[in-house]
Amino acid sequence: AFTLVELLVVIAIIGVLVGLLLPAVQAAREAARRTSCTNNLKQLALAIANYESAFKIFPPGRTGCDGINTGPCNGDNAYQRVGTSGFVLLLQMIEGNSLYDQFDFSDGPYAQTGTWAPKNKVGIETRPEFMVCPSDTSQDFVVTSGLNAATGSYAFVHGTMGPSHGISAAMKVDNTGVFVYRYAYRPSDVIDGLSNTMFIGEVIDAHTNLSTNIWTQAGRHESCLRTTENPINTPPGTGITTSPYGIALNGAFASRHPGGANFAFGDGHVTFIAENIDLATYRGLSTRAKGEAVSAP
Template identity: 30%
Template sequence: MIPNTAKRHSRIHHHRHVGFTLVELLVVIAIIGTLVGLLLPAVQAAREAARNNTCKNRMGQLQKGISLRESSTGDYPGYINKLGIAGAGIANQTRASWVVMTFPHIEQTALWDRWNQGFGSPPNLTNAYSNIEILSCPSDPAEILGAPILSYSANAGFIQRDPTSESGNVTENAANGVFFDLTRVEDGNGNSTGVPGPADIRDTPGPDAKITMTPAYIQAKGDGLTGTIMLSENLNAVFWGYRSVDDYTSNAPDRKFHFGICWEQPVVVAQAPGSTPNDKLDDRARRINGQKGNAADHFGNDDISMGDMVVNDGFPSSNHPGGVNAAFCGGSLRFITDQIEPFVYAQLMTSNSKKSDLQFNGVQEKDQPQPSDADY
């Protein structure tokens, strides 16, 4: 016979609940933490891949919008253009970026009509702006709610920071890029004495006519549409249009880097720093992702004017690891590494290597080998 005490101890031992010890609990927590640490980079990478794909899709829509416009007009828009009532003076004209010129082809008809009718004097900018989804990259989110944010810039060619003509004006060369200033006035287009014709306060009479770029020129005389950049990302781009009255009434000229990306001669940065502090180009900035920022932080406040931009803002950059997305004139979209050589990047920007101003080590681009896919 088993004593009652032994039976009681046996029952107690049989029904005891076994729980985690503190050591076991800590081990489980450590394992979970390790798994989370291993999975988090993969989750972040997947999210960035999704943002990158969205970025490409939006850039592709802009690319198609420009191509649709070209199909109807026969040419590409300028990086800056003049809209409004022709011959009615500045009061009824607007200075429109390449983005505005695509509005009829990216489902922004109401905004197009608003810009195309002129802003009056003083400029009335009511209902002239909105935040358009396809104009921003998800990895470059808007920091000023409702502002006309822009993540993409057009190929505006050679940055030309200093005047290059006897009259103190910047010359242009169609072979250097794709988008040009379509508000400029040609010397001698006025009366018989050669005095430039009427211009608004920011038109620059120059020694060259307005350059109208066409795909036919790039394909037949240039480097081909598939090898010429049309658009790329730029974290330093601000807005898709001049947003403030000051931007419309100041004497500040339109600059290529307001709405465009540019290239510089690979070896002249240190030799030619620019004539003003804002024209001083940092050697690092001329590379892809050389200068990364965002609009509000870059300028130090939310009251941003396009006049706050400087020459260093005119080069591609993105928040995508390792490079930027770019749309080519031929319709392709590519990711370009930020390890690309500045000269190769410039080659992709010029539209006609046989006549461009690009050179390296004293040798003109036409005598240099053309870049291969492995170079970028």
């Protein structure tokens, strides 16, 4: 039989071993989550490529009306589908055709934005697995306009023109990235090269009004259109911000992976970019045709 001293020694040894093994177990679990996140982004990048193959253009970052009378708000044409993120259009290419069919974009009660029409309830409240990073601890839904709008972990790269430009209408359409309001670019427009141009990045904190990231909605700075004006992992409400609704929005990309975030590029590859990357390089990777002398990590 063990004496009390021997038992305490054994317990102490077990405690030390657990203390040594736990970080390794946690690191392994995070590595698995990061791999899953990478696969999600590869799937989305492939969907963009398939969309371009089918329609000869990339999907717009946001379709239709921007809520301030600068474009058509109603209609059946894809580029009149109001206030909807390009991720919804990608459902046609990513095993989500049945979900895509749940959306009716003809009209809606929220500033004429069809995204929020009650008849779109099923689509708005569905959270596809490929839109969620396993490391993202955000809550699954945001209550808005009487609906439980599903959140996501990814956003299109809008370009370099971020919160310092406020709510400029020109910024919405003329930003420097591939994904903008109501306009669809072609591969030939990406003069900087598809392999050097970020298409999609990670976002977090969807449970706050500083970063709602409703995946069906393409709102600047706080939803599915983000910029590189602020560094990766700039905390919500800090850095360069704009407050169009009395809320400080910074539009930053961010993740729960230690030290940076995953980004999908135009050629389909996915790279983890460190949060301490040179800001000029980071911004250069987000433009489609500025000619910066940068290349993907």
